[in-house]
Amino acid sequence: MRIGYSHADVYDRESDYWQDIEDAQNAQIEAQKNSSKGATNGEHEKFKNDTGIVPQEDTK
Numbered sequence: 001m002r003i004g005y006s007h008a009d010v011y012d013r014e015s016d017y018w019q020d021i022e023d024a025q026n027a028q029i030e031a032q033k034n035s036s037k038g039a040t041n042g043e044h045e046k047f048k049n050d051t052g053i054v055p056q057e058d059t060k
Helices: 007-049
Strands: none
Touching: none
């Protein structure tokens, strides 16, 4: 019967904890990159719309 945690058990849990934090930070960085790309794409669409070219379905 085991009554405590071994050093290896504690180390594994701490490693998992820090890995989860690192994964969350990387996901947040990736989300920020994607949102800035989305803003850039949105600016391109806005530029296309500002050229004065109106799609046919909007001319009614």
